[in-house]
Amino acid sequence: MRIGGIDLGGTKIEARLFEGAGAETVKVHRVPTPTDSFDGLMSALIGQVDWLRAESGDPSLPVGVAIPGVIDPATGESFASNIPASGHSIPAALKAHFGEAIPVVNDCMAFAFSEAQGGAGDGHRVVMGLILGTGVGGGVSIDGAIPPRHAGLAVEVGHIGMSYRAIERHGLPMFRCGCGRLGCVENYISGTGFKNIAEWKTGTRHGAEALGTEPALDEVLDIWADIAGDVLDTIQLALDPDCIVIGGGLSNLPGVADRLTTSLEALRLGSARMPLITVAQHGDSSGARGAALMGLKA
Numbered sequence: 001m002r003i004g005g006i007d008l009g010g011t012k013i014e015a016r017l018f019e020g021a022g023a024e025t026v027k028v029h030r031v032p033t034p035t036d037s038f039d040g041l042m043s044a045l046i047g048q049v050d051w052l053r054a055e056s057g058d059p060s061l062p063v064g065v066a067i068p069g070v071i072d073p074a075t076g077e078s079f080a081s082n083i084p085a086s087g088h089s090i091p092a093a094l095k096a097h098f099g100e101a102i103p104v105v106n107d108c109m110a111f112a113f114s115e116a117q118g119g120a121g122d123g124h125r126v127v128m129g130l131i132l133g134t135g136v137g138g139g140v141s142i143d144g145a146i147p148p149r150h151a152g153l154a155v156e157v158g159h160i161g162m163s164y165r166a167i168e169r170h171g172l173p174m175f176r177c178g179c180g181r182l183g184c185v186e187n188y189i190s191g192t193g194f195k196n197i198a199e200w201k202t203g204t205r206h207g208a209e210a211l212g213t214e215p216a217l218d219e220v221l222d223i224w225a226d227i228a229g230d231v232l233d234t235i236q237l238a239l240d241p242d243c244i245v246i247g248g249g250l251s252n253l254p255g256v257a258d259r260l261t262t263s264l265e266a267l268r269l270g271s272a273r274m275p276l277i278t279v280a281q282h283g284d285s286s287g288a289r290g291a292a293l294m295g296l297k298a
């Protein structure tokens with residue numbers, strides 16, 4: 001069995017051809033993301049669908065596309081800050097060109113969908129994907145499907161307000177978010193958030209990669225892990241997942257799953273049953289892999 005997935009990112013459009021029951025990558029093709037116009041973006045994307053079908057020798061190869069933005073389920077229109085697609089419908093443009101529906105999904109949803117099937121969340125029913133990278137992204141897979149949504153915002157956790165309990169516990173300042181609002185979670189628990197806390201605590205904008213080089217950063221890590229527990233508590237109360245899969249750059253911190261488990265255990269409501277907190281298995285291929293698996297299902 002072969003399937004194709006495309007991860008449309010802000011700098012590159014990556015097509016991956018997958019094979020076998022475990023959906024392992026067999027070929028990858030990357031092109032730069034056109035940033036000047038929606039038409040340019042669509043030609044490059046269509047070129048990647050064509051590449052996958054030519055490379056697989058299957059003109060009707062199932063293909064799915066993951067994009068970095070919110071997709072309105074009713075209109076297919078995107079809201080995306082780093083690709084020229086805001087106000088446009090990528091699903092409609094693909095259908096107009098190919099005469100068939102090609103699934104287009106938010107990349108964090110694709111991540112959760114991928115990890116729920118043959119990944120770190122395999123065998124769990126409600127799998128929350130939490131990406132802690134430059135920003136914070138969230139996705140969810142329930143019983144092997146992406147749940148229906150109203151505005152496409154489900155588990156868009158990066159822009160939930162950071163809990164006042166967490167702010168107050170550490171005397172943290174309110175950081176301004178790229179979305180224009182104050183105090184979004186993304187500004188505290190992403191890689192950028194780590195730097196914000198490091199700068200506030202030490203005067204220097206150290207990233208998590210500098211851990212071990214300066215003792216004060218251990219304290220920054222303690223604060224980061226503690227307040228990330230508040231975000232996990234919000235996720236548990238809102239969604240009650242049985243598995244939370246962590247991805248993105250900060251998922252590489254040593255022992256991160258254990259640290260976050262300890263943080264949530266300390267904060268959770270009463271003795272609520274804990275979800276499994278674990279690190280993603282499919283790394284950089286997760287967006288394309290999840291999209292490909294959705295293409296197969298479509």
Ligand SMILES: [Zn+2]
Nearest residue numbers: 159177179184
């Ligand atoms: Zn925000």
